[in-house]
Amino acid sequence: xxxxxxxxxxxxxxxxxxxxxxxxxxxxxxxxxxxxxxxxxxxxxxxxxxxxxxxxxxxxxxxxxxxxxxxxxxxxxxxxxxxxxxxxxxxxxxxxxxxxxxxxxxxxxxxxxxx
Amino acid sequence: xxxxxxxxxxxxxxxxxxxxxxxxxxxxxxxxxxxxxxxxxxxxxxxxxxxxxxxxxxxxxxxxxxxxxxxxxxxxxxxxxxxxxxxxxxxxxxxxxxxxxxxxxxxxxxxxxxx
Numbered sequence: 001x002x003x004x005x006x007x008x009x010x011x012x013x014x015x016x017x018x019x020x021x022x023x024x025x026x027x028x029x030x031x032x033x034x035x036x037x038x039x040x041x042x043x044x045x046x047x048x049x050x051x052x053x054x055x056x057x058x059x060x061x062x063x064x065x066x067x068x069x070x071x072x073x074x075x076x077x078x079x080x081x082x083x084x085x086x087x088x089x090x091x092x093x094x095x096x097x098x099x100x101x102x103x104x105x106x107x108x109x110x111x112x113x114x115x
Numbered sequence: 116x117x118x119x120x121x122x123x124x125x126x127x128x129x130x131x132x133x134x135x136x137x138x139x140x141x142x143x144x145x146x147x148x149x150x151x152x153x154x155x156x157x158x159x160x161x162x163x164x165x166x167x168x169x170x171x172x173x174x175x176x177x178x179x180x181x182x183x184x185x186x187x188x189x190x191x192x193x194x195x196x197x198x199x200x201x202x203x204x205x206x207x208x209x210x211x212x213x214x215x216x217x218x219x220x221x222x223x224x225x226x227x228x229x230x
Contacts, residue, residue: 103161
């Protein structure tokens with residue numbers, strides 16, 4: 001089992017609320033990612049980080065923001081949730097090794113429903 | 116640009132029969148290739164990867180995949196399917212010359228194994 005944790009697993013929240021999805025990993029990985037996935041559908045990269053104080057936007061435009069103040073922690077925040085944000089959010093991490101590109105490890109996901 | 120194609124939305128096989136889930140990729144350089152499996156309401160679990168060396172890669176749960184550079188393919192295979200193999204399967208790629216980038220995923224293939 002990978003040591004990467006997401007909380008909450010499920011969240012139902014009203015429109016306009018601010019939410020933060022938590023993601024933590026204990027593997028010491030420097031790279032972390034957020035993917036958005038509608039049920040049974042493809043994954044879209046929305047944010048990634050190569051290390052502390054490094055954040056980049058992914059291929060899919062998202063109104064969410066991320067921060068990376070500590071290596072192990074990569075929270076995602078929505079300032080004002082809307083029904084269009086309803087989706088599953090998957091956090092992942094991977095290590096950087098010179099000459100070797102390792103797989104990414106995924107958390108269990110947070111299924112967000114905005115009503 | 117990197118991309119991954121999984122041409123089949125769904126693959127149906129009978130238990131005990133061999134299965135193949137297809138994946139083709141496009142990268143500007145040499146690829147790192149991965150297969151992941153996702154069960155309902157769960158994150159992605161790593162199955163296997165091709166980095167270098169033997170073109171036939173063996174992974175978890177009896178799965179294997181064959182890297183074919185000329186056909187730019189990385190099909191997932193298993194000699195004898197189990198009902199418990201029913202899940203959503205994702206192929207992913209990263210360009211070896213762009214080691215810092217995130218994985219790019221295909222759209223996923225639903226595998227259904229009937230008893």
